[in-house]
Structure formats: structure tokens, C-alpha cells
Amino acid sequence: MTLIRFFIWTTFLLICGTFLILTSVYLYLSPALPSVESLRDINLQTPLRIYSSDNKLIGEFGEQRRAPIAFEDTPKQMINAFVAAEDNRFFSHNGVDPKGLGRAVAQLLKSGAIQSGGSTITMQVARNFFLSRERVFSRKFNEILLALQIEKELSKGDIIELYMNKIYLGNRAYGIAAAAQVYYGKPIDQLSLAQFAMIAGLPKAPSAYNPIVNPERALERRNWILGRMHYLSFISQDEYDSAVAEPITASYHGLKIELDAPYLAEMVRQEMVERFGPNAYTDGYTVYTTVSSKLQNAAQEAIHLGLLEYEQRHGYRGPEKQLPPTEFDEEAWQKELKQTSIVGNLEPAIVTHVGPDAIDVMMKHGPASVSWEGLKWARRYRSVNSLGPQPKSPAEVVNVGDLIRLFKPKGKDTYELGHIPKVQGALVSLNPKDGAVIAVVGGFDYSHSKFNRAAQAARQVGSNFKPFIYSAGLENGFTAATTINDAPIVMPDANLKVWRPENAGGKFFGPTRLRKALYLSRNLVSIRLLQAMGVDKAISYVTRFGFDEKKLVPNLSLALGAADFTPMELATGYAALANGGYQVKPYFISRIDHLDETVYQATPYKVCKTCQPSPDPSKVTDEAELLVTDDDGSSFYPAQQIMDPRANYIMYTILQDVIKHGTGRRALALKRSDLGGKTGTTNDQKDAWFSGFNADVATSVWVGFDQPKTLGRREYGGTAALPVWIRFMGEALAGKPEHPLPQPDGLVRVRIDPETGMAVAAGTPGAMFEIFLKENAPEYDPSVAMPSINDDALKTEEIF
Structure with missing residues (x-):
């Protein structure tokens, strides 16, 4: 009985001791325990994901998938x-x-x-x-x-x-x-x-x-x-x-990017970090952009092919590498290919056999061949203005063991020889109604060069800037029929040097109407127009289009586009020309979701011709007062009208003539009459531009070297940049009806003499119609000559 009592007390004491120990542990540890309630609001580390407007994955940022x-x-x-x-x-x-x-x-x-x-x-x-x-x-x-x-x-x-x-x-x-x-x-x-x-x-x-x-x-x-x-x-x-x-079927599936838009992805990433800091990478944000996957693909392809065509015009630079052909080792060559990345649309290949009319190559996915048709362009590059002799056989182009690059032009199933371009390019396309970016390409290949030339490269814009100077003229008493003398001009500067601007080609054509001067890009007319109007007045006007006044050189070289702007800034300015004269601001983020909640919805500046005129936002204390709700429930700010719609329409018709009769005639290949645009080429052909639009799409293209140097003596905006623009706009407008800008009230058409710009009587041989603001329309009066600007009216001034 005593033994039983001993075991009972021992068991009781052990239980009590265990209870006391556990209680002590609990009392000691519990104050330091975190609140379980926080689990209800836990935010799992979810990466930042970026999508196109049609829900194609563009990029993902964050350490944890x-x-x-x-x-x-x-x-x-x-x-x-x-x-x-x-x-x-x-x-x-x-x-x-x-x-x-x-x-x-x-x-x-x-x-x-x-x-x-x-x-x-x-x-x-x-x-x-x-x-x-x-x-x-x-x-x-x-x-x-x-x-x-x-x-x-x-x-x-x-x-x-x-x-x-x-x-x-x-x-x-x-x-x-x-x-x-x-x-x-x-x-x-x-x-x-x-x-x-x-x-x-x-x-x-x-x-x-x-x-x-x-x-x-x-x-x-x-x-x-x-x-x-x-x-x-x-x-x-x-x-x-x-x-x-069931067998093992697992294999590594990397991030499946559905749309190749790395420059845009990086723009979004930077914007998100500015908004949310490092939490942007971990808090589960999803960003929907304004970019269309179809148009982004078209833009990427247009840049790729445009830059490759430029390189082909200037000759083949040779293979990237030469592998010893006497030591042919399929395994080693395949290893070399696996270590060589695809750049743009250029795939690596190693030449395994050179025949009389074709070559055989080894590629990552297996063997292939390239016919003479894809090789015969490859005259050797000597300099930007010099090529070697025309090759007569594949053996004069490549050798066995050459590591080369191949690509397939659109619409073809056969390969062509190429090489990674030294030249670069950029494209920005906007919806002119609200400034939404619908496509952006910042270079040939992001993995090869991460510098975003679309948004970061401020380059001299050349004649691409002239439409804004001419628009200022149309709103300051000049007309499309005003004649200005296209003749040589010599101007001294403060350093006793002289400035002798010339037209492309070095020729001068005498008195020229403003319309013709712009669509033929006559430099001397532009300079005289700016001098007559006044540089300060012109600068004050063109800043309405979103151009930074600090970048606008305060002298007559501004007429030739001496200022430096990015393709994004140029496209923004052209969007105003395309939408009837309203200032819009570019944006590329449409919506930001955090988990299941929308935390940001874009409220763009949008053209609204039925809205009350919007005041200057800088003078409004509460921006919410400006918001307007659209029919679909979305909100926007009414865009400010910065241009007389009548002057805007006249400028549109002049830019249409750039394509119909002027430096942009190649765009006639699109077989549309609603397009307007302007070429741009800087001194020594260091920068080539084309910007153009209809009422639905405004697009700017730039081509040049990162370190400015000549593109070549025959490389102008219409040669280097315009083909890229044509290729992209052909896709952007495919299947869409023509959408010209509507003609506003307050304009009249007057019959004029195309040589003098003066109004003439009905039935005058060779006469043509010109469009005028109603209050500026000339009347036919045989006793009064129409005013013009000539050398006598031009006063020399310091321009530098």
C-alpha cells in the first residue's frame, strides 16, 4: 500500500512539475511571440508583373516567383x-x-x-x-x-x-x-x-x-x-x-514572356520604384500598360529590318568569329552556338560547307542552308561611304568555320546573311487623342544595349522640327502662299565666323511659297521665316507642344532643328499636330493593381471638343476640378487647345504634301491619302528622322549612331528613317479606313499663282487653290502685288 502511494505521489509530482515547467516556459516565451492576427493581412512576396493592354506578359521583376x-x-x-x-x-x-x-x-x-x-x-x-x-x-x-x-x-x-x-x-x-x-x-x-x-x-x-x-x-x-x-x-x-x-515529365520552364518589349518593361520598372520604392518588387503589383502587343511586335520588326537594311547598304563587316575549320568538332561547335545569344532577330550560325550557289550552316535548332540570293548583297564594308567589289560566289563572302548571323525577312521562309548593326534606331508611337504610348522601341536589342534611345537619347532633330516653326508662322500673319526667297545667306557670329546654311544638295530656288518650302524642306526659307517672325515669339509658341524651352536654342539655327529632343518628345509634339491642335502628355501605365485592388488608374489629358475649355493646370489648385467622366466611366482631363484648329488643318495639308510631292514620297507605298509627316536630317547626316501621322496614330522614328557620326552621304530621313516608319504604319493602319483630320470652319480656298502666291482671276492658266484663314484670305486685285519676304527685308543679326 505504501509503494502504491509512493508511485501515485511521484506521478502527481511529475505532472505538477511538468505543468510548472511548461507554464514557466509559456510565461517566459509568450510575451515575445508575434501576433497571429497579422497572418490575416500577410502580404506574400509576389513579384512585379507587367502586361500589355491586351494582357500579354511583358516582364516580371522580383527575386521570388x-x-x-x-x-x-x-x-x-x-x-x-x-x-x-x-x-x-x-x-x-x-x-x-x-x-x-x-x-x-x-x-x-x-x-x-x-x-x-x-x-x-x-x-x-x-x-x-x-x-x-x-x-x-x-x-x-x-x-x-x-x-x-x-x-x-x-x-x-x-x-x-x-x-x-x-x-x-x-x-x-x-x-x-x-x-x-x-x-x-x-x-x-x-x-x-x-x-x-x-x-x-x-x-x-x-x-x-x-x-x-x-x-x-x-x-x-x-x-x-x-x-x-x-x-x-x-x-x-x-x-x-x-x-x-507515369514517367517524370518535369523540366525547367523559365519565365514565359509573351511580348518582347524590354525597353517598355524597364520604363515601367523605374516608374514603379519611384512610386512604391523597393516594395514594388515584392508586394504583388500588376501593371497594365497602354502598349498593344500587335503594334509593339510591328515596331520591333520595323526597327530590326530597317537597321539591317541600312547595314546592307553599307556592306558586310565580316564574321563575328572564326572557328578553325580543320578542327571540326560538332559537339564543340554546338557548345559555341549555345553560348552565343540571339541578338534582335539575328540567330547565330556556323558555316559548315560553302558551295557554288549556297552555304550550309549549323544552327542551335539544327542544320540549315542559305542560298546565293541571301548572300549576294554582301560587298565588304570599307567605310561608311565605300564598299568592296560585288561578290560573285559564296566563297567570296564566307568561309567554313565562320560564326555568322542569319535572319528571315518578313514574309520569307529563307535565311539571309546579316551582322549585328553598329547603327541604332528608336520608334515611339502614340494615340494622338490622349497621348497613350501604343509602341516603343529603344534600340536594336535590349540585351545588347540597355540604353533607351526612345526616351533618353536627346538628338538634334533637324528638319523634323520645321512644322512647329511654320505653324507659328501660320498663326502670326503668314500664309501657306506667302513667298520667301530661297537664296544664299551669310551671317556673321560674335566670334567673327560666318554661318552659310544651305539646302540639301546645295542648290537654291529663289522665291518659294511656304507650303512648297516645307514639303521640299528648303532651309533658307525656314531661316528667313523665323527671322521675320522673331525668335522669341517662335520659341514662346513652340513650347506649347511640350518642348522644354531650355532646349530651344535662341537663334536662327532653331529653324533648322538645332535643338536636341528625344523621339518621345518629338512624337508628343506631332500628336498635337495630329489631333487638331491639342496638347496631350505621353503615358504608358494604364492601371496598377495591388493584389485584387486597383490602386492607380490613369487620368490622361484627352481631346474633348465638346468639353468646356480646360484652364492651365498650373493655375488650378485642385486638379480634381478639371476631371471629366467619359461615357465608359473613365476619367480624364480635357486637353488644352494650343493651336488654332484652322492653322492646324492647313499644316496638316502641307504635311500631306510632304508625302504626295516632297521628301516623304516613299510613304505613297501605303496607298493612303490621310497621312502627313516630315523628314529630318542633320548636318553631315548624323541623325535621320521621320515623324508622321493620321488622326489615329502619331509615330516618330530616329536612326543614327550612339556616338554621333555621319550615316553616309546618301542617308537622309527619307532614306534611313522613313522605311521604318512605313513598315510600322503599314501594320498599325492595316484594315482601318482612312481617317483624315476634319476641316474646321473659318477657312476659305483661293485661286493663286503657284509661282508668286498671289490671288489670280478665275481661268488663269496654271493657277491652283490654296487654303487660308478666312481673315487672311487675299482677294484678287491686279493693281496690288501680294507681300513677300526677300533679301531686302532680312536684317543680319547675331544668331549664335
Whole structure:
């Protein structure tokens, strides 16, 4: 009896001691425990994702690949696979599994080291969100206490949802949805039972059980989990047999970029970091841009082909590398190809055989051939203005072992020889109604050069700037029929040097109407127009188009486009010419979502001819007062009208003549009458431009070298830049009806003499019609000559 009493008291004291110890541990640890309530508002580290306007993925930024998925959207067998692998009593315990802990203690006593922690899924959630992975007893006690609290605060569905979205599964994949994409390239609801089990086997050791690098161990782990699922009656015998027999199908699926627009992606990334700081990379922001995938692809292709055509005009620069042909080693050559990246649309290839009318090559995807048709252009490059002799056979172009570049021109299935261009280019296309960027390309290839020439390269704009000077003239008393003398001019500067501007080609043509002077890009007429109007007045006017006054040189060289602007700034100015004379501001982010909430919606400046005139935004204290709601519920600011719509329409018709009769005649290939535009070429052909539009699309193209130097004696805006513009606009306007600018009220057409610009009587031979502002329209009066500007009216002034 005494012995029984001893055992009873001993047991009681042990229980009390254990209780006191556990209570002490709880009292000691609980004040330092984090609040479980924070799990309800947890933000999983989800990368920044960027999409086109038609939901094509452009880019992803962030160290962790994650795509959170809700519990109710998770396939049931995916949940069962994790429960079978990690915690088969998950849905019955209260956060801690005594059997699991007992097993872990037994392993510790037997081996003297921690073999397993006996952690439940709830305990793993506690560790993953709040604790370190250090294997010490204090962490385990904290883990247990937190697990108990978590079970009180959250439902089982909430807990396993947190677990499956947080867990690391290898290859930068965090969470089951990201793992499904990384290992199988599919949404999680399209995976098989065997694939569910494979993913469920990864948390234990993402490297050891990785099906890509350790397929045998991964298969063993997968089949063990399938066996557990069968044992727990989650799957039938037939399902088990079928899943076990399924081969490993995992392979690495990198980020699937659906639209190649890296320059735009970088613009968005910079904007997001400015708005949200480093959290932009981790807080699950999704950005929808204004760019169309169709037009972006067209812009990219137009730049690629335009720059390659320029290089072909100037000769072949030779192979990138010469591999010793006497040491032909297919394995070594394939390794060389794998190490050589694709640049733009240029694929690497190694010449394996040179025949009389074709060559054979080895490419990454296998053998190919290039006919003489794709090689015969390749005269050797000597200098920008000099080529070698015309080759007569492939042997004069390439040798066996040459590492070369090949591309397929649009519409062709055959390869052509190319090389990575030294020249660069940029394209910006806007919707003129609101300034939305619909396509942007900042160079030949982002991986080859990350400098964004579309938004960062301020280059001299040349004659591309003349329409803004002429527009100022149309609103300051000049007309499209005003004649100005196109004759030589010599002007001294403060350093006793002289400025002798010339027209392209060096010729002069005497008195010329402003319309003809602009569409033929006569430099001397532009200078005299600016001098007569006044430089200060012109600068004040052209700043309305968004041009920074600090960049506008305050002298007569401004008439020839001596200022430096980016393609984005030029396109913005031309958008105002395209929309009837309204100032819009370019924007490329349409909407920003944070998780399931829209945190930003663009409110652009939009042309609204029925809205009340918008005041200057800089003079409005509350911008919300300017907002207008569109029919679709979106909000916008009414764009300011910066140009007399009548002067705008006259300028539009002149820029149409640039294409019909002037330096942009190549654009007639588009067979549209609603297009207007202007070429631009700077001194020594260092920069080539073309900007043009209809009422729906305004696009600017620049071509040049990063370090300014001549493009060649025959490379003008109409030669180097215009073909790129034509290729892009052909795609942008394909299938769309013509959309010219509407003619506003207040204009009249008057019959004039095309030589003098004076009004003439009906029936006058050779007469033509010109458009005038109603108040500036001349009347025929045989006794009064129409005023003109000539050398006598021009006063020399300091221009530098």
C-alpha cells in the first residue's frame, strides 16, 4: 500500500512539475511571440508583373516567383498530397500532433541528434512566417505555442492556404502555383495526380528531391507520397497504379514572356520604384500598360529590318568569329552556338560547307542552308561611304568555320546573311487623342544595349522640327502662299565666323511659297521665316507642344532643328499636330493593381471638343476640378487647345504634301491619302528622322549612331528613317479606313499663282487653290502685288 502511494505521489509530482515547467516556459516565451492576427493581412512576396493592354506578359521583376492561390481554388488532390506527405492528421489535430512529437523525441533519444521536428503543417506555417529555421529547443517551443494560437485564430483552410503559398519549392518557386509553372509550364489545375505528388515531395528538401536535378530521388519520394495517399484512402488502387506508372515529365520552364518589349518593361520598372520604392518588387503589383502587343511586335520588326537594311547598304563587316575549320568538332561547335545569344532577330550560325550557289550552316535548332540570293548583297564594308567589289560566289563572302548571323525577312521562309548593326534606331508611337504610348522601341536589342534611345537619347532633330516653326508662322500673319526667297545667306557670329546654311544638295530656288518650302524642306526659307517672325515669339509658341524651352536654342539655327529632343518628345509634339491642335502628355501605365485592388488608374489629358475649355493646370489648385467622366466611366482631363484648329488643318495639308510631292514620297507605298509627316536630317547626316501621322496614330522614328557620326552621304530621313516608319504604319493602319483630320470652319480656298502666291482671276492658266484663314484670305486685285519676304527685308543679326 505504501509503494502504491509512493508511485501515485511521484506521478502527481511529475505532472505538477511538468505543468510548472511548461507554464514557466509559456510565461517566459509568450510575451515575445508575434501576433497571429497579422497572418490575416500577410502580404506574400509576389513579384512585379507587367502586361500589355491586351494582357500579354511583358516582364516580371522580383527575386521570388510566386502566384498566390486561394484554398477554394486549389485542387483537392493537391491538398491531399501535402497532407499525406507532411501531416496526415492535419484536419483533426489542434495545431500540434502528440504522436509526431513523440516520434521526434524517440528519434532524439535513440540517436542523440534531432532527426525530425515532428512539425505539423500549422507549426511549419508558424516557422515560415515568424521564426528562423535554427534547430534549437526554444524555437521549437515557440513553434508549438504559435501553432496553438494559429489554430484558434484561423480556419484549417486559411492555414493550409498560407502554407501552400509560402513554402519554398526550389528554382525560385515559392508556392504551389509558381512550382506548377516552373516544373511543368502549366496552371496548377491542369496537373496530373503524379505531378501533384511530385510537387508535394519538394518541401522536405527542395534540392535533394528536385525532379530536374535529382530525378531518381524525386521519383522515389513521389511514389512514397502516392503510397501514403492510397493508404489514407485519398486515391483508389487504380489511381495509384496509374500515377506510379507515369514517367517524370518535369523540366525547367523559365519565365514565359509573351511580348518582347524590354525597353517598355524597364520604363515601367523605374516608374514603379519611384512610386512604391523597393516594395514594388515584392508586394504583388500588376501593371497594365497602354502598349498593344500587335503594334509593339510591328515596331520591333520595323526597327530590326530597317537597321539591317541600312547595314546592307553599307556592306558586310565580316564574321563575328572564326572557328578553325580543320578542327571540326560538332559537339564543340554546338557548345559555341549555345553560348552565343540571339541578338534582335539575328540567330547565330556556323558555316559548315560553302558551295557554288549556297552555304550550309549549323544552327542551335539544327542544320540549315542559305542560298546565293541571301548572300549576294554582301560587298565588304570599307567605310561608311565605300564598299568592296560585288561578290560573285559564296566563297567570296564566307568561309567554313565562320560564326555568322542569319535572319528571315518578313514574309520569307529563307535565311539571309546579316551582322549585328553598329547603327541604332528608336520608334515611339502614340494615340494622338490622349497621348497613350501604343509602341516603343529603344534600340536594336535590349540585351545588347540597355540604353533607351526612345526616351533618353536627346538628338538634334533637324528638319523634323520645321512644322512647329511654320505653324507659328501660320498663326502670326503668314500664309501657306506667302513667298520667301530661297537664296544664299551669310551671317556673321560674335566670334567673327560666318554661318552659310544651305539646302540639301546645295542648290537654291529663289522665291518659294511656304507650303512648297516645307514639303521640299528648303532651309533658307525656314531661316528667313523665323527671322521675320522673331525668335522669341517662335520659341514662346513652340513650347506649347511640350518642348522644354531650355532646349530651344535662341537663334536662327532653331529653324533648322538645332535643338536636341528625344523621339518621345518629338512624337508628343506631332500628336498635337495630329489631333487638331491639342496638347496631350505621353503615358504608358494604364492601371496598377495591388493584389485584387486597383490602386492607380490613369487620368490622361484627352481631346474633348465638346468639353468646356480646360484652364492651365498650373493655375488650378485642385486638379480634381478639371476631371471629366467619359461615357465608359473613365476619367480624364480635357486637353488644352494650343493651336488654332484652322492653322492646324492647313499644316496638316502641307504635311500631306510632304508625302504626295516632297521628301516623304516613299510613304505613297501605303496607298493612303490621310497621312502627313516630315523628314529630318542633320548636318553631315548624323541623325535621320521621320515623324508622321493620321488622326489615329502619331509615330516618330530616329536612326543614327550612339556616338554621333555621319550615316553616309546618301542617308537622309527619307532614306534611313522613313522605311521604318512605313513598315510600322503599314501594320498599325492595316484594315482601318482612312481617317483624315476634319476641316474646321473659318477657312476659305483661293485661286493663286503657284509661282508668286498671289490671288489670280478665275481661268488663269496654271493657277491652283490654296487654303487660308478666312481673315487672311487675299482677294484678287491686279493693281496690288501680294507681300513677300526677300533679301531686302532680312536684317543680319547675331544668331549664335
